[in-house]
Amino acid sequence: MGEFRIGAWIMNAAEGLHGVQTVFLLLMALVAVFAIVARRLQVPYPIVLVVAGLAISLVPELPRITLNPDLVFLVILPPLLFSAAWATSLREFRYNLVSITMLAVGLVGFTVWAVAAFADHFIPGLGWKAGFVLGAVVSPTDAIAATSIARTLGLPRSITDLLEGESLVNDATGLLALEFGVMMLVDGRTPTIQEGVIRLLWLILGGVGIGLLIGVVAAWFERWVDDGPIEIVMSLVVPYSAYLAGEWAKTSGVLAVVACGLYMSRKSATFFSAETRIQVHATWDALSFVLNGIVFVLIGLQLPYVVGGIRGYGVKGLLVYGSLFSAVLIVLRVVWMYPGTEVAYQIRTKLLKQKLHRRGSRAVFVIGWTGMRGVVALAAAISLPNTLGNGQPFGEKNLIVFLTFSVILVTLVLQGLTLPPLIRRLGLAGDMGARIEEEVARRLVLQEVITFLEQGRSQVGDDAAHAYKDLLHQYGHRLELLEDVTDTERKTEHDRGGSLADLSRNTVEIERRAILRLREEGRIGDEVLRTLEYELDLTESRANSRAIKA
Template sequence: MESGSSLHAVETVILLLLVMVAAFAAMARRLKVPYPIVLVLAGLLISFLPHIPRVPLDPNVVFVVFLPPLLYASAWTMSWREFRRNAVVIGLLAVGLVGFTVWGVAFFSDHFITALDWKAGFLLGAVVATTDAIAATSIAKTLGLPRRIVDILEGESLFNDATGLLALEIGVGIILGGQTPTLGGGLVRLGYLVVGGILIGLLIGFIVSWLEKFIDDGPVELVVSLVVPYAAYLAGERAHASGVLAVVACGVFMSRKSTQFFSPAVRLQVQGAWDALTFMLNGLVFVLIGLQLPYVLTGIHGRYTTGTLILYGVVFSIVLITLRLVWVFPAIKTASFVERRLMKHAEDPLQPREVFVVGWTGMRGVLALAAAISVPEVLGDGRSFEARNLIVFLAFCVILVTLVLQGLTLPALIRVLGLAGVSGMDPEEKEARRIVLKAAVRHLEEGRKRDGHDTEHVYDDILHRYRHKLAAIGVGKEGELHEVDTEAISRMQAILEEALQAERRTLIGLRDKGKIGDDVLRTIERELDLAETRYQGTPIA
């Protein structure tokens, strides 16, 4: 009976959390506020209500259950071309900024927080140094930020976890055993984390992409896609490399290969299922952050006055934001010099207002809180680690300030700075559509000449439709659509599918040549998938 009651309690909590996610996400949409912010605040407020079930945040659940699929989904949507273009600045943020933050926090803690020495400060810096991929992706894309800024933030948050993991390992080692690592040893360990994680992720991606040649069933593909991120993460961790980078590398590789092994119908099924899954997991993560307040306050209760805690939380958050802004400006200036002078990139450097937005958008999320909770409670000599509860509290404060305060101020900030996204079709997407449609028109014109007069009226009708699409994006002349003779329906379907395949080949070619990003490819590819699915086995109206 006890196990049954425990199971019912777990079911009740999960149901309550899912209802909260759905209700408050709908409210966020009505308020036009990014839903992660609303969910964190909702969890925070609900945690004060009596008789609300307490849901402790287990770091193992975060790292093993939530993290792999969410990282995989973020990596899947990341543009490889944009990452290569911004690789220098992403590297300076993902590696340099993490180290700068750790040492800055250690110095500040040693001199200004009486309860922390430099060792505890180093550990605190490692806990909060990395930005959160989940928060960055969920918030930045909904605020109309310029695409390049989003690409930099997303790339940084996906790749800085290896550096943060190394810093956390070093910090725990210093606290538990007084170990002071050498610079050479740290660089070797970082290299193994990065290279090992990436190679493991690529290996798993290669194996799965080969197996995908023998699968073309929606439910089976969905199960495989769910297994892959967990397999990559666990393999990376088992090899003592970066499980995070293994998932990211595997996700980027599989995303690019998916254009070849997913059929249109399967791709739509898998994408729809993953959209729902990532929304649900994201929602649960942000609600759980808010619900942790009672545990954070319980750990710190009685040790410090309320005024002292508020002062520590506010000042520490300001210091962390300042450290990021101090690093970002010279780092992006350096990256721009390297890209333009040494790598011969023709892109204009980021303007100071854009650099400021990059510096201001340093959200922390559930990973920082999970890392803080994972800090050991007992030192190597058996004594309790008195500073642990304060580290957890300060990490919680930073999450609230960076996620809620900075997230809520971003829309006004980008409007004031004139960085709000422009309405209408992106120029790159428009050009890609023009090239793809023209390729289909050429294919149809060649087919009309090849097949002769018997199907000429069918080709004319389809060509008219394509020219109508070209006119819609400013190319060609608009005209009325002709009706198709019912006797030519089957032939028209075959011709349309051939034309769609010509579009698809051209689109993938543009991506592979680096002329368009993966985001543009996915936008147009989804439309082609929908069109091809509609034509296959369905009469054309």
């Protein structure tokens, strides 16, 4: 009998695994197919994937694929947050910190209270407390959605930096509001202002501290390892460790991952070899694309689940409430942007003495129009308790889930599709700042290498002088191209001879030290450094490959 039970358990587990495998392969196929469609249509792929998932969910008798909040928070979210933080420039993040705080704290708080008041007066079935919970769920913008769409829309870099920074840190405020909202709703207890301040400080300081601690340990360990596969595994372990440690300490796991990602991205230029960095970047690019794609397809597939749980509302009524609430949320963000931007400007220029141009009204409106919500909001809504503290069912939960789903669709699809023409209409397309900064960095680096070669040529014999002369010609030619062409694809010319290959690796190291120094001096940001670093990695990798073959 015992053997029969064990055999039955194994069969059931195998059947379950086959089911999971089938669902995963189906989602992967959908992501690949509709990502190709998005590229052909020249539309950001998250928008196409959400619409595709929505359309597929309407097919009759299709097996339902429900969204498990634990899958989002524990499996999907940590690596995507880590990847987004890794791609964020710490220089721009610190420079925009006041403006980011006005959005991540001020706007979130304003939205929560405004949504609570709106729900109490205009949405039947939702009182002030349930409205407060709804506001906490939908107030933070989504880091996954922001980084996936904003980068593909041609937004100016200054706007993209602000949006990404906001979406990475506003979780702490939203988490605090949700925690207090559930406390008021379930337990009937209203927290004090002192409790709120203490809890917010712990969420922020505790989360950031834990993330930095794990980042320091991981960076120390990375210095002793130079093996691509091992370091790829380590890079996957780190975000999960930071998130779980943050959640275990009752702080913000999201902020722990963000802080860890920012720190390790900053330090990666010193502990990764060229070959390892190329492998790690390629792996994370593919992983981020797959996870992002699955997330957006899953959002669309939730329509039957979201609508099926609602009772007492007709289809027309649901459409009206969903559209009205989405419009209100968009208006609240736009309304906050203008005074919030002015307050941030005054603080940054008067108190912090930053040299800052006042952001134009068109740019402010675009930032207000780009408040995208994503899968984290939906997972938070689904994870709300089903019963109250007195044992009564939490009947408003299904309506909260539906309104959250409506906001996600409107902000992702409607705002995502209207942003490109809006940006062009307002004359905000393109951003020369980062490109100019990159050109200046290239010129300074090349000049430093040329100086190094000229000094070295005078100290070597005739046998090695030809190598210096050849490289001087190559770097001089590249410098001439920079003087004449500002948007040309640059490729390092092939090296010739063993001594030339050795010298070439030395010049790459000079370039690498130069761009690191420029970043430390604040003259270039992390994004420009990563662009130049990637080119140097490719050059060094080719040189090492030729040396091995020789």
